[in-house]
Amino acid sequence: MKLRFPTILRIGILVLLIVFLVRPEWFEPVFRPLTQNNAPVIYNQGSLLTLTLLHLRTVAIATAGATIVAVALAILVTRSFGVEFLPLSRSLVNIGQTFPPVAVLALAVPAVGFGEKPTLIALFLYGLLPIFENSLTGLTTLPPTVTDAARGVGMTGWQRLLKVELPLAMPIILAGIRLSVTINLATATIGSTVAAKTLGEVIIAGLQSNNLSFVLQGGLIVGVLAVLIYDGLSAIESFISRRMGLLQQS
Template sequence: MRPTLPTLLRLAALVILVAFVAWPEWFAPVFRPLTQNNAPAIYNQGSLLTLTLTHLRTVLIATVAATIVAVGLAILVTRPIGVEFLPLSRSLVNIGQTFPPVAVLALAVPAVGFGEKPTLIALFLYGLLPIFENALTGLTTLPQPVTEAARGVGMTGWQRLIKVELPLALPVILAGIRLSVVISLATATIGSTVAAKTLGEVIIAGLLSNNLAFVLQGGLIVGILAVLTYDGLSALEALVARRAGVSTAVGE
């Protein structure tokens, strides 16, 4: 099967992104027209590759933590023993969306100090809602004949959850994770205001020095990462859905 034009464009974007963060000096002629007064055309206050990797690491840690908590809460409130905790759980996961990330950072810094920790807290809180709501949707919209058949063959509640419910709900859960990751990739840039090592450093340096080239470099890296991550997780979601024999329309 020949690759389609969108696939080729994604591959080209990935190659350009890797080349830029690894060897940014190659692209200096592209960004030099955006500079003034002989300012550097390429960010020179740190390694773009290192900042990109630490940015991704921060998002990954926050997303994994948010996924564990959000899916755990969704499982709890869809069991008979925990259904009464649904309103409380919804209130808890909405906290991150109620408070702006900047406000969360301001509240977290006095407690945990500057650096990556307050950024992780902000991203964790901000990423809970889409994962929780999608996990809840996935676990409450399962095909009734399948769940009844699982009960009919004598599966315990734990066996139904692991072998039937979670596999069927996984595509919808992945859709929530996808949304959470894309939000976190952009939101993580503000972590640099509290000394976290993210791509926000490049954007802030550009704003402080009135260097549009720096601002564009930071923004482009984050934007391309978000697009490629979104597409990659969408492909994974579709693959899981095909294997599970379910539709991904729910939770989109």
């Protein structure tokens, strides 16, 4: 099967990003017009590749934690014994959206200190809502015929959850995770204001030295990562949907 042009384009963007992270000096002529007074063209206060990997690690840890908690809460409130906790669960997951990440950082620093920890707390709280709401939607909109059939063959509640409900709800849950990751990729940049190692360091260094080249480098890396990861998770979501028979095979 031939690769479609968009797929080739995505691969090309990924390769270009990797080359830039490994050999940023090769791109110096592209960014030179954005500098002045003989300022450095390429970010030179650390490794762009290392910062990118640390940025991704922070987002991955926070998203994993948010996914576990949000899905567990969604499962709880969709069981007969946990329905009454739905309002409380919604209030909890809305905390991250109610308080701006900067405010969460300010509150977290006195408790856990500077570095990655306050950033993880902010991203964790900020990522709960979309995953919880999508998980709730996925688990409450299953075809009744499917769940009735599962009961009819003698499946226990846990068997229905693990073998029927979660697999069928997975595409919708993944859509929430995709949204959460995309939001947190950009939000993680503010972690550098509390000494976390993220790509925000590059942007902040550019703002402090009035170096637009640094700002653009940090912003472009975050933007490209967001697009590629969003696209990759969308492909996984579509694949699972086709496997579950939720979409027509192309």
